[in-house]
Amino acid sequence: MKQYIRSADEEVQWSRFEQSLNGQRLVSGSSTTSTVSTATYLSDLDSSPDSDPSAFSSTPTSPSSPSPNRDKGQSSSQNSQEFLRLSVHNARRNTSLEVVTGQVDEPGSGSGSSSTSSTSSGSPSSRIRRRLSLRVPFLGFNRDAKSASQSEVPKQNHTQLNSNNGSPTSPTRIQVPKRLLEPSLLPLDESPISSRLTSLSLVDVELDETRTTGSPYKRINLSEYSLSSSSISSQASIPSCHRALLIPEILEIIIRYVDESNVIPHEIAQRRRKPLSLKHAMLIYGNAESARAAWSKVQREETTKQVRLGQLDESFFNGLYSCLLVSRLWHAISMEILHEKLHFKNETSWQKFVTSNGIANENKFSSRLPSVLVLHKIAEAKQIEVDLIGKKVGGKLKWLEFYTCPLIVPTRELLEGNSLTKIVLPGCSRVNDGVVALIAKMCPQVEHLDLRACDYVSDRGLKVLAKRCPGIKLLNVGRTQRGELITYRGIKHIARRTCVDTLGLAGCHINDRAIWELAIHRGPAIQRLSLNNCQFLTNNSIPRILGYTRNLCVLELRGCFQISDMRPIIQFKRYREMRGHPALIEGCELFELRMREAQWQMEVETSRQVIRDCLEWLYSEDSDVNYEKLRD
């Protein structure tokens, strides 16, 4: 997995740490000096409760050393307690996650004297309250302008945060020297953290979605926890990284947030299909302007397809790969999260994954088995590689996708585990009835099965599928070749035995009987039907069955040239519109033309009827007093 390069757009902005501390450097050396320097460091950053109380008491020099330092070195704003900000900026989504940990001032710490710090730290009430808040600004920071604007906006929030806590504090930025961030110098031993966790009490995990007025932040108060001073002592010797970032639970939440912004490569669903020609666009949109706009968009997309995809690839960055490089703990957590969703969109990453996990590594894959395995357009992926990987990662998958990977089919191991509900295999031309039967056998719970352009799947496969997988909701067996393999005989079983609501039968040689089976057995449940290029359909099916399928919202009828009875289709369209759920009915140019004509004819009839009725009223007698009679 390490082949991914640290992305420039999204990374943990450690630069936040680099801003102040007045260039103070930390030296971790022998025991006494380290204590002193730590104390100095911490007192500069924070007031003393944060620092090691045992160090203060045991080493007589330490209480004196921090105070002059603070008095001369820091401005009043440095009275504040410890603050740490970690911001994760996600440029693509334009959101960033900012972790701010702040600490409440203890009363009297503002005086800044050494005695205060030592007493407060020694007192039993010196439990340090910390707040960790995750802020999600709606507008991401501009990385170039970070020095100026970035520090401005958060500052206001910090003061707000602190005033909430009832004491005046202002942010102090911590500069962690870069070398301390190197994994070799970071506390890699996780034992002090886990031991410290025993004294950590997560008070509440609340999501505060309300925006602070005047600031573009969404503040999420993640947790508030207290640390006993004893636990800090072990921490104080490790000054390099903020504690919050060393608590696995919190870290996992943070890293999971980063992971959420990662997009698993998938096919982007179209809202409506592109027009086939300018004339077609005119018929669909009805006015020249939007038709031209739609048509030129199609043409533009065709010419720039390559370029656009290239750009898209770049934007599929994964911020987690930078997290891998931070420390051992970070590595472990990010790795675990990364391994939950495996997706590959180019040959090299797949090859590397296979070599590192499939062949060389004999062990089981990781502690957690992945729930997602997506191979997106990896035309070179070989069956033997899938076999190898399948043995490692199979068992817990929920989503399995091989998108146009023509050489591979899913293996038995991948289908194991009774949790797989979504299987997407479009363009896997080696998928045949045998594979479908295997899917049916191994995954009776499957709901979403996409077998587009799996040309060798036939009625027999569908029959087995219908028998074993009654829960199937989406089935797509659309194709451009071998349409004769899918006919009424297969659809009959699907209609009768499954709870299918979305069915793709493009290019299949189904007849009117198949549609009638669907209408009668699945009627109101049917939501989407794709029947493009089903040339055998006639006026005896679709126009007649729309009364049964009243919840149908997408109907695709491109290339169904035999359907010419448009009136029921228009009536159905109006019926859906009346109910506020317009149905999208798409056809080819001829179909749209027929629709327009029929619609026009129906409108003319309606107007005629209206005029006739109006005239009837006009000529009817009314209850006005007839003046002529009155006069007589």
Added chain:
Amino acid sequence: MSTSQPSHGSTGASGSEPIDLAVPQKNSVSLKVGMIGDAQIGKTSLMVRYVEGSFDEDYIQTLGVNFMEKSVNIRNTEIKFSIWDLGGQREFVNMLPLVSNDAVAILFMFDLTRKSTLNSIKEWYRQARGFNKTAIPFLVGTKFDAFAEMPDADQEEISRQAKKFAKAMKASLVFCSTKEMINVQKIFKIVLSKAFQLKLNMNEYTETGEPLLIYQQWS
């Protein structure tokens, strides 16, 4: 003015029984009619008389705007008049756009027994035209029953004046009596026929002393 085809009504979505898509749909035609004119000439009375059929001599001042809907059902078509009536006091003139915008027809109304109300039509017309230039204008004189009791000379004078105004406005001219139900429904029939350019076979009354009904000459 709009036509639409509403509702399969309650053609129900229950069970797996097919719905009948070919159910003949009810067509509907709706027309907005605005009524303006000076205070106390009987705009609201005319509206209430037409919509509800009732008549009350007591005066209730219209505060702002009144709105009523009258629908006529003929076979498969529902003709719906939404009638907007503006209070005659000058302080309500700022609500004039509410009444005149999108109106198919505007009835400029005056009291046949008070000549001053006819004279202020000029100002009403000018203002309403500012908001709606396409509305079909009507000049409607009310209280014909009282008008008929007036001396012939006065009747002659007012009729002449009203015809002159209607001609200038290119409006249909109607004298009506809300109390006696003279020419009330005919006003709305003319509105519909003008809106759809349908031919009407109603008799016109053009002679002084008759409840004038002139809808073909000037408009």
